[in-house]
Amino acid sequence: MHPNALLEMSSELLRAVLQLDSPADSVVSAFFRKHKALGQRERHALAETAYTVLRQRPLLQHLAQSGSGPTERRLAILGWQGNEAFLRGALNTQEQQWLEQVRQIDKTQLAPRLRHNLPEWLAQPLLARLGEEQFWALAASMNEQAPLDLRVNTLKAKREEAQATLTAAGIHAELTPFSPLGLRIHGKPALNKLELFTSGCIEVQDEGSQLLALMLDAKRSEMVVDFCAGAGGKTLALGASMRNTGRLYAFDTSGHRLASLKPRLARSGLSNIYPTQIAHERDERIKRLSGKIDRVLVDAPCSGLGTLRRNPDLKWRQSLHAVQELQAKQTAILASAARLLKSGGRLVYATCSLLDAENEAIAEAFSAAHPQFKKLDAAEVLSRAHVADAERLVENGYLRLWPHQHQTDGFFAAVWEKQ
Ligand SMILES: C[S@@+](CC[C@H](N)C(=O)[O-])C[C@H]1O[C@@H](n2cnc3c(N)ncnc32)[C@H](O)[C@@H]1O
Numbered sequence: 001m002h003p004n005a006l007l008e009m010s011s012e013l014l015r016a017v018l019q020l021d022s023p024a025d026s027v028v029s030a031f032f033r034k035h036k037a038l039g040q041r042e043r044h045a046l047a048e049t050a051y052t053v054l055r056q057r058p059l060l061q062h063l064a065q066s067g068s069g070p071t072e073r074r075l076a077i078l079g080w081q082g083n084e085a086f087l088r089g090a091l092n093t094q095e096q097q098w099l100e101q102v103r104q105i106d107k108t109q110l111a112p113r114l115r116h117n118l119p120e121w122l123a124q125p126l127l128a129r130l131g132e133e134q135f136w137a138l139a140a141s142m143n144e145q146a147p148l149d150l151r152v153n154t155l156k157a158k159r160e161e162a163q164a165t166l167t168a169a170g171i172h173a174e175l176t177p178f179s180p181l182g183l184r185i186h187g188k189p190a191l192n193k194l195e196l197f198t199s200g201c202i203e204v205q206d207e208g209s210q211l212l213a214l215m216l217d218a219k220r221s222e223m224v225v226d227f228c229a230g231a232g233g234k235t236l237a238l239g240a241s242m243r244n245t246g247r248l249y250a251f252d253t254s255g256h257r258l259a260s261l262k263p264r265l266a267r268s269g270l271s272n273i274y275p276t277q278i279a280h281e282r283d284e285r286i287k288r289l290s291g292k293i294d295r296v297l298v299d300a301p302c303s304g305l306g307t308l309r310r311n312p313d314l315k316w317r318q319s320l321h322a323v324q325e326l327q328a329k330q331t332a333i334l335a336s337a338a339r340l341l342k343s344g345g346r347l348v349y350a351t352c353s354l355l356d357a358e359n360e361a362i363a364e365a366f367s368a369a370h371p372q373f374k375k376l377d378a379a380e381v382l383s384r385a386h387v388a389d390a391e392r393l394v395e396n397g398y399l400r401l402w403p404h405q406h407q408t409d410g411f412f413a414a415v416w417e418k419q
Pocket residue numbers: 209227228229230231232233234235251252253254257278280281299300301302333
């Protein structure tokens with residue numbers, strides 16, 4: 001394709017993504033379905049350029065003011081993630097000069113909001129919590145690409161065997177530092193045609209998500225509920241931890257999300273999982289199971305702000321008001337889910353949010369309102385689950401993962417035992 005035609009396509013994709021009315025990954029997928037002839041490298045350049053502009057939107061919009069021509073074209077030039085020579089081939093003389101001038105600007109002298117690239121309502125609580133140094137490290141880490149983590153399905157393979165099979169296929173994978181089940185790949189090799197993947201020996205799952213599932217410590221022959229199972233990332237990990245015995249209910253209000261669990265379930269070899277769509281957290285089916293369950297995971301609906309490396313659009317699509325609405329939902333779901341537990345049962349509340357409002361605040365309020373639930377120390381729970389360096393992952397007895405410290409998405413988890 002002619003360089004200018006690709007740059008024009010990049011502007012078109014940016015125009016759609018920057019509407020921010022639906023998730024960027026679905027806008028990008030829909031764009032590629034419409035433009036089937038695009039090659040692998042072209043897709044990569046278009047997607048990464050769109051993601052770079054989303055990550056650095058305030059900075060790039062500020063810098064784009066000085067240029068001429070359509071705004072999206074200027075943003076695509078500034079955020080371009082394809083071949084540099086290719087970009088040069090697309091630019092006219094005036095644009096080339098402008099790009100040179102912009103590249104000369106010392107970005108370290110710009111206003112803070114143009115350097116952290118976060119909305120103020122999000123930057124403020126993070127800065128207050130973390131202090132200057134950690135805050136800037138976090139902001140930088142969230143503009144990086146996340147590595148690709150895999151969880152080895154221990155029903156079918158051992159971690160070192162899976163690593164060796166990947167090496168034989170030319171894919172370098174390291175052992176994840178904390179999860180005993182994880183492998184980490186840098187870059188984005190296609191995995192879905194590998195036999196290792198199609199036979200269910202590996203699943204794509206961030207190391208942080210693996211740790212959340214490990215914290216439930218689901219055992220053989222138990223009755224377990226994954227209350228907000230979604231597409232079942234954690235369900236599959238829990239089913240394997242139960243060695244394909246007992247009963248694992250995968251609840252979710254979204255039938256569409258539960259439907260995506262089906263092919264993953266088929267690959268995994270698990271037959272102890274019961275996907276069940278519920279109307280809401282007080283559904284009759286839940287009432288019938290009250291007091292009968294050994295372990296409950298609440299992977300609550302949340303702002304997703306811990307996943308900004310993968311979903312940078314969320315910082316522009318979320319708001320303080322949305323977070324407040326989520327808090328009410330999280331509180332209600334956690335209270336309902338807790339009713340399922342037998343005495344001696346374990347409850348885990350988790351989110352992929354960075355905000356205290358969706359994490360500690362919800363957990364503390366739950367503890368205060370439910371004295372029969374005793375908080376367990378997350379470091380002890382993690383150590384017992386063979387997680388290395390567990391102390392490094394815990395603040396005030398809660399699991400607290402940060403992209404800049406742990407190279408995982410941002411996660412929170414609280415654990416209780418019902419007395
Ligand atoms: C963070 S996602 C779950 C991700 C999933 N556990 C995984 O590992 O892939 C939260 C899920 O909660 C579901 N949800 C929202 N409201 C709910 C409710 N009242 N009861 C149960 N699930 C709910 C959403 O449909 C969404 O799938």
